[in-house]
Amino acid sequence: MVDLVTTTPGATPPATRPAAQPVLAVSGLAYAYPDGHQALYGVDLAVYAGERVAMLGPNGAGKTTLVHHLNGILEAGRGTVHVDGLLVGKPTLTEVRRRVGVVFQDPDDQLFMPTVRDDVAFGPANLGLRGVELTARVEEALAAVGMGDHADRPPHHLSFGQRRRVAVATVLAMRPSVLVLDEPSSNLDPASRRELAEILTGLDVTVLMVTHDLPYALQLCDRAVILDEGTIVADGATVDLLADADLMAAHRLELPFGFDPVRANVARAG
C-alpha cells in the first residue's frame, strides 16, 4: 500500500498520518447460501496487528460463514474482505491463504500426511521452501506448539489435544499475518485446554478466535465481538461484554454457573 504522507527521516509523523492499516478488514460483508439462506447481513470488522479478538455468538449466528470468507473458501455476495490491504478474491487466493491461517475445529480435517513433520512441511513446501530452510520452518512451528519431540510420529497416533496443536503448527509454518481458530478449546481436557492457552498467549501473531467457551475468550482475548443473525451486535472489551447480563441474555450467551467475569479478569491481570 502506498503511504501518501511524507516525513523527514527521524521526525515524528504528522498527526494527519493515517491510522495503522488493519490486518483484517471486513466491510459490508453479506452472504446468502445457494439455497437462498441469508447468513450474513453487512458485517463490518477490523482487526489490528497484535490483537487477540474473540468472536462470540449463538449457534447459527454466522461465525463459520464469516470465517470461510476470511481465506476465500466462500466468495462475498456483497462487501469486501481485505487481508493486509489485499482484497480477498480469486486472483489473490494463494497469498491470502498464506496470510490467513485457519485452524478448523476438527484437526483431522487438516492432518493427512504420514508424519507430523510432513504435515507441517506441506504448506511451506508448496510455497517453494526446500532443504534447510524448510526444515528450520517446520522445527520452528513445532517448537512453538511444544510438539518438537513428535515430528516423526504419524498424526493418527497422537491424542486429540496433540493433533490440535499440530494443526496449529501447520498454519504457523506459513508465518500467517492472522491466525483464525474455530473453537480451539472444544474436546480438550482441562490440562490440554490450559496448555493450548499458554501456547496461544505466547505466540507473536494476531488472533481471531471463534468460541462458545466464554471463560476461554476472557482468558485469551482483551477484545470480543458478538455476531448474531448475521450482524455484529457488540464490539468491545471482553470483560465488559461478558459482564453485561442484558446483552448476554439477548444473544443467548450464558456464562458457566458461578463464573464472575469481572473477578476472573482481575485474577487474569494479577
Ligand SMILES: Nc1ncnc2c1ncn2[C@@H]1O[C@H](COP(=O)(O)OP(=O)(O)OP(=O)(O)O)[C@@H](O)[C@H]1O
Ligand atoms: N451450506 C449451507 N447452506 C444453507 N445454509 C447454511 C449452510 N451452512 C450454514 N447455513 C446456515 O447459515 C447460518 C449460519 O451458519 P454458521 O454455520 O455460519 O453459524 P455459526 O455461528 O458458525 O454456528 P455454530 O455456533 O452452530 O457453529 C445458519 O442459519 C445455518 O443454518
